[in-house]
Amino acid sequence: xxxxxxxxxxxxxxxxxxxxxxxxxxxxxxxxxxxxxxxxxxxxxxxxxxxxxxxxxxxxxxxxxxxxxxxxxxxxxxxxxxxxxxxxxxxxxxxxxxxxxxxxxxxxxxxxxxxxxxxxxxxxxxxxxxxxxxxxxxxxxxxxxxxxxxxxxxxxxxxxxxxxxxxxxxxxxxxxxxxxxxxxxxxxxxxxxxxxxxxxxxxxxxxxxxxxxxxxxxxxxxxxxxxxxxxxxxxxxxxxxxxxxxxxxxxxxxxxxxxxxxxxxxxxxxxxxxxxxxxxxxxxxxxxxxxxxxxxxxxxxxxxxxxxxxxxxxxxxxxxxxxxxxxxxxxxxxxxxx
Amino acid sequence: xxxxxxxxxxxxxxxxxxxxxxxxxxxxxxxxxxxxxxxxxxxxxxxxxxxxxxxxxxxxxxxxxxxxxxxxxxxxxxxxxxxxxxxxxxxxxxxxxxxxxxxxxxxxxxxxxxxxxxxxxxxxxxxxxxxxxxxxxxxxxxxxxxxxxxxxxxxxxxxxxxxxxxxxxxxxxxxxxxxxxxxxxxxxxxxxxxxxxxxxxxxxxxxxxxxxxxxxxxxxxxxxxxxxxxxxxxxxxxxxxxxxxxxxxxxxxxxxxxxxxxxxxxxxxxxxxxxxxxxxxxxxxxxxxxxxxxxxxxxxxxxxxxxxxxxxxxxxxxxxxxxxxxxxxxxxxxxxxxxxxxxxxxxxxxxxxxxxxxxxxxxxxxxxxxxxxxxxxxxxxxxxxxxxxxxxxxxxxxxxxxxxxxxxxxxxxxxxxxxxxxxxxxxxxxxxxxxxxxxxxxxxxxxxxxxxxxxxxxxxxxxxxxxxxxxxxxxxxxxxxxxxxxxxxxxxxxxxxxxxxxxxxxxxxxxxxxxxxxxxxxxxxxxxxxxxxxxxxxxxxxxxxxxxxxxxxx
Numbered sequence: 001x002x003x004x005x006x007x008x009x010x011x012x013x014x015x016x017x018x019x020x021x022x023x024x025x026x027x028x029x030x031x032x033x034x035x036x037x038x039x040x041x042x043x044x045x046x047x048x049x050x051x052x053x054x055x056x057x058x059x060x061x062x063x064x065x066x067x068x069x070x071x072x073x074x075x076x077x078x079x080x081x082x083x084x085x086x087x088x089x090x091x092x093x094x095x096x097x098x099x100x101x102x103x104x105x106x107x108x109x110x111x112x113x114x115x116x117x118x119x120x121x122x123x124x125x126x127x128x129x130x131x132x133x134x135x136x137x138x139x140x141x142x143x144x145x146x147x148x149x150x151x152x153x154x155x156x157x158x159x160x161x162x163x164x165x166x167x168x169x170x171x172x173x174x175x176x177x178x179x180x181x182x183x184x185x186x187x188x189x190x191x192x193x194x195x196x197x198x199x200x201x202x203x204x205x206x207x208x209x210x211x212x213x214x215x216x217x218x219x220x221x222x223x224x225x226x227x228x229x230x231x232x233x234x235x236x237x238x239x240x241x242x243x244x245x246x247x248x249x250x251x252x253x254x255x256x257x258x259x260x261x262x263x264x265x266x267x268x269x270x271x272x273x274x275x276x277x278x279x280x281x282x283x284x285x286x287x288x289x290x291x292x293x294x295x296x297x298x299x300x301x302x303x304x305x306x307x308x309x310x311x312x313x314x315x316x317x318x319x320x321x322x323x324x325x326x327x328x329x330x331x332x333x334x335x336x337x338x
Numbered sequence: 339x340x341x342x343x344x345x346x347x348x349x350x351x352x353x354x355x356x357x358x359x360x361x362x363x364x365x366x367x368x369x370x371x372x373x374x375x376x377x378x379x380x381x382x383x384x385x386x387x388x389x390x391x392x393x394x395x396x397x398x399x400x401x402x403x404x405x406x407x408x409x410x411x412x413x414x415x416x417x418x419x420x421x422x423x424x425x426x427x428x429x430x431x432x433x434x435x436x437x438x439x440x441x442x443x444x445x446x447x448x449x450x451x452x453x454x455x456x457x458x459x460x461x462x463x464x465x466x467x468x469x470x471x472x473x474x475x476x477x478x479x480x481x482x483x484x485x486x487x488x489x490x491x492x493x494x495x496x497x498x499x500x501x502x503x504x505x506x507x508x509x510x511x512x513x514x515x516x517x518x519x520x521x522x523x524x525x526x527x528x529x530x531x532x533x534x535x536x537x538x539x540x541x542x543x544x545x546x547x548x549x550x551x552x553x554x555x556x557x558x559x560x561x562x563x564x565x566x567x568x569x570x571x572x573x574x575x576x577x578x579x580x581x582x583x584x585x586x587x588x589x590x591x592x593x594x595x596x597x598x599x600x601x602x603x604x605x606x607x608x609x610x611x612x613x614x615x616x617x618x619x620x621x622x623x624x625x626x627x628x629x630x631x632x633x634x635x636x637x638x639x640x641x642x643x644x645x646x647x648x649x650x651x652x653x654x655x656x657x658x659x660x661x662x663x664x665x666x667x668x669x670x671x672x673x674x675x676x677x678x679x680x681x682x683x684x685x686x687x688x689x690x691x692x693x694x695x696x697x698x699x700x701x702x703x704x705x706x707x708x709x710x711x712x713x714x715x716x717x718x719x720x721x722x723x724x725x726x727x728x729x730x731x732x733x734x735x736x737x738x739x740x741x742x743x744x745x746x747x748x749x750x751x752x753x754x755x756x757x758x759x760x761x762x763x764x765x766x767x768x769x770x771x772x773x774x775x776x777x778x779x780x781x782x783x784x785x786x787x788x789x790x791x792x793x794x795x796x797x798x799x800x801x802x803x804x805x806x807x808x809x810x811x812x813x814x815x816x817x818x819x820x821x822x823x824x825x826x827x828x829x830x831x832x833x834x835x836x837x838x839x840x841x842x843x844x845x846x847x848x849x850x851x852x853x854x855x856x857x858x859x860x861x862x863x864x865x866x867x868x869x870x871x872x873x874x875x876x877x878x879x880x881x882x883x884x885x886x887x888x889x890x891x892x
Contacts, residue, residue: 012625048520049519050516070519071521071523071524077517079516083513083514083516096531097522100521100527101522144517144521145520
């Protein structure tokens with residue numbers, strides 16, 4: 001459906017996008033995930049037609065969009081701070097796109113009513129948008145961007161200004177509504193948990209370039225670069241510069257790739273105790289830190305060789321400071337490109 | 339605070355309150371008295387005459403009409419410029435925005451004369467057109483027309499409208515606009531559905547403020563229009579000074595005061611609405627992308643620079659080259675007493691007078707303003723009542739103040755009518771709100787926790803004042819004092835009423851010199867205007883540099 005091909009963009013001397021390519025299939029939700037300043041919002045604005053790319057092409061259903069102004073693209077865009085029109089009530093906000101298309105009053109009234117029901121705000125037509133709660137404003141913004149039945153929906157950190165509890169709930173609702181409409185969507189966020197929950201496919205971005213595109217599951221299982229692993233919250237990364245331990249890990253990689261410059265020990269493959277399987281590594285260390293998370297502890301074991309391992313554990317087998325063996329499943333070792 | 343120091347503090351607070359009561363409320367009440375009871379008994383005949391005479395009704399109608407036209411013209415010009423400023427980043431943007439405020443501090447006599455120099459019958463524009471097209475007449479006939487008055491009003495108020503609309507527009511941001519575009523809105527839809535409705539509170543607020551300024555315009559109308567285009571202000575002056583019809587002048591003043599109060603209430607209402615609205619992310623000014631956008635910026639820059647600098651540079655040019663070659667006799671003539679019949683003193687003495695009065699008014703306004711600000715800054719009832727109280731002189735036109743002075747302070751125990759003291763006192767009154775509005779924000783910006791921290795660390799009250807408060811509010815103090823100095827230097831309306839032969843100030847002398855047909859008088863008027871303009875521009879630059887740190891509420 002949407003094809004982004006070698007798109008570059010710069011603010012003055014500052015390169016914000018460097019030859020970015022990405023595809024969004026029909027009915028697919030693609031998340032752009034990355035830290036602030038990585039270019040994800042800029043890419044979104046270029047697709048929306050609010051910003052012009054310096055190079056590259058954007059095609060939708062095979063048609064090049066170069067020169068098509070934002071108001072002709074029929075792409076829905078939901079803004080980070082919602083950008084609701086403060087001088088209009090809920091119904092007028094939602095109806096705005098329909099009015100621009102010259103729909104009849106009857107059609108508009110019917111659409112607004114059904115959208116309000118769809119986003120869970122029945123009977124709120126005449127409310128002043130400034131008087132709504134954050135979650136309600138978010139729903140109005142979603143209804144407004146859905147109203148003109150866009151060919152593609154884009155969401156720029158749509159949950160960014162809401163509190164954590166509301167975020168989890170609304171992320172699921174958002175995905176459900178987008179899927180129900182059969183829409184293709186681009187979803188920008190810097191929160192990997194939100195991306196896991198919403199996306200069919202995640203594109204991780206770093207300083208203006210896409211580092212990896214994958215499903216949430218395979219992104220979690222097999223991050224390709226050190227940046228991706230770190231951004232997903234994984235800390236057991238050992239670079240070639242870190243001496244014997246890293247060299248030992250590299251050699252332990254059965255089909256060790258020569259070009260690998262670092263090794264990740266996936267936290268899900270680490271546990272306390274020794275092992276009887278030969279497909280595992282056994283390491284000695286001491287428990288130096290543990291954070292209680294409810295269902296589990298985030299523990300930190302300082303290995304005798306000097307390195308630290310971080311992993312989740314359901315129990316704490318020893319006291320702080322005590323010696324403890326740790327086992328690492330061999331398939332938890334992942335080679336990273338730089 | 340011990341009981342003794344609390345009582346001492348209350349005594350200190352009394353000083354500005356007494357000043358306000360004696361020099362503001364008392365003259366104002368005298369005005370009311372004179373208009374309602376000219377001979378000791380209630381007598382509304384002055385009002386009856388006012389309302390039944392076509393001429394006076396005409397004055398009222400004209401005052402409203404010219405203010406309305408001026409306001410519309412100002413907004414029509416400021417709106418597109420505000421769009422450019424709020425939206426695009428370009429070289430010199432902030433410099434231009436800050437320079438555009440310069441007219442605000444320029445004395446009316448100087449500006450009126452500057453525009454006469456450019457657009458008058460013998461002005462530079464006509465000179466240029468005559469030379470270009472070899473004409474033997476002046477093609478631009480603007481002298482003594484409403485058009486010229488309105489042009490000058492636009493010059494004065496353009497920056498006020500520009501600043502209010504630009505800052506509001508930047509704060510609401512452009513995200514809603516982009517949302518509308520993504521929903522299919524075209525450029526025309528954007529103006530109709532989003533931009534104009536969104537900035538309506540700012541437009542309204544700017545319109546009311548500009549209307550107030552034009553409604554009370556005195557110097558500009560007096561010099562450029564004369565009695566034929568008398569506004570309420572000019573009519574008060576004319577009735578009181580020229581035909582000595584004091585009850586009628588007082589009745590007109592009362593109308594003026596009531597109208598001002600009504601407009602200020604409306605203005606406060608519009609200001610409150612400026613603060614509502616959805617929170618939005620910080621403004622994003624972008625570099626222009628298309629040729630159209632660059633053309634819009636160029637047009638805006640040329641318009642502002644032209645409107646701003648042409649008259650001021652023309653004034654300097656004319657003061658040096660009135661007859662085509664360099665001639666400094668305007669400046670050298672300032673020391674001569676030869677114009678005795680007209681002025682009674684040498685013009686240079688007026689310069690000394692102005693400086694002397696300005697230093698006195700600045701000192702008095704500074705001290706009173708500091709005490710008043712401190713009082714307003716206290717929590718509770720004091721603040722609620724004292725803030726609007728001290729702003730009242732701002733809401734009263736200078737002419738009304740001057741008129742109130744000469745009818746109230748002319749008999750014992752306070753006979754200042756023939757004393758030069760009356761001038762710095764009147765200037766202090768006019769400058770006081772400016773000082774308070776400059777000092778108060780910096781006082782408010784000092785968090786109480788700083789004083790408490792100093793206290794815990796062992797600082798005594800005086801030490802706290804010297805080491806914590808004074809350094810933190812010093813910028814605000816300097817801005818306030820500079821404002822007071824400039825207000826006093828340029829004050830025209832009140833001075834014209836109360837100045838004696840020997841105590842005339844620069845603006846009054848310029849006005850008298852313009853009225854004299856002689857060429858050497860005109861030269862001296864130009865020279866003095868240039869001097870006054872440079873003094874005010876210097877003060878303005880100082881304020882703008884300090885304001886970069888965010889002090890002052892203007």
